[in-house]
Amino acid sequence: MQSRANALLARVGLLLAITCTALHVVILLQAPDLGSWSMLAIAVACSLCMWHGRRAPDTDMWVWMCLGTLAMFVLHFSLHGGAHTHGPGAGSPALAAAHSWASQLALAVVCAELTVSVTALTLAGIGQRLARRRMIQRESA
Numbered sequence: 001m002q003s004r005a006n007a008l009l010a011r012v013g014l015l016l017a018i019t020c021t022a023l024h025v026v027i028l029l030q031a032p033d034l035g036s037w038s039m040l041a042i043a044v045a046c047s048l049c050m051w052h053g054r055r056a057p058d059t060d061m062w063v064w065m066c067l068g069t070l071a072m073f074v075l076h077f078s079l080h081g082g083a084h085t086h087g088p089g090a091g092s093p094a095l096a097a098a099h100s101w102a103s104q105l106a107l108a109v110v111c112a113e114l115t116v117s118v119t120a121l122t123l124a125g126i127g128q129r130l131a132r133r134r135m136i137q138r139e140s141a
Contacts (some may be wrong), residue, residue, distance in 0.1 A: 005122060007033055008049065009116055009120045009123075010053060013113065013120070014047070014051060016116060017043065017049075017065075018047050018113050020043045020047075020072075020109045021047045021089075022101055023105055023109060024036070024061075026139050027040075028040050039076065039106075057120070059121065062124065063121065064119050066121065069110055073110060073114075073115060076106075076107055
């Protein structure tokens with residue numbers, strides 16, 4: 001993979017992971033339940049991983065970001081789909097409205113994180129394939 005594109009994706013991924021962590025802190029402060037704690041833990045783990053890989057991201061880091069993002073989706077939809085305790089109508093109307101916007105924005109950030117990590121993995125796969133082709137061409141020449 002081209003190092004500039006990979007480094008740019010890593011910086012965007014780090015910014016998204018930090019944004020996601022901040023949003024989940026807001027969500028936790030508004031609705032301190034097990035689901036909020038779980039999603040915050042995943043967001044912090046993603047941020048730490050992205051922080052360590054921001055300069056020289058590798059395929060393993062992108063795989064872990066994809067897995068963390070997918071775990072966040074599973075948690076979000078299992079906790080917020082169907083009967084949930086902190087949606088509209090739960091608690092005060094102001095709290096429900098505030099949690100709703102933070103939760104929706106966090107979900108949008110998670111979608112962006114998944115897009116960035118899948119793009120990075122796709123570029124890594126293309127780069128590895130081109131490298132193998134070059135190696136085969138050199139060996140056959």
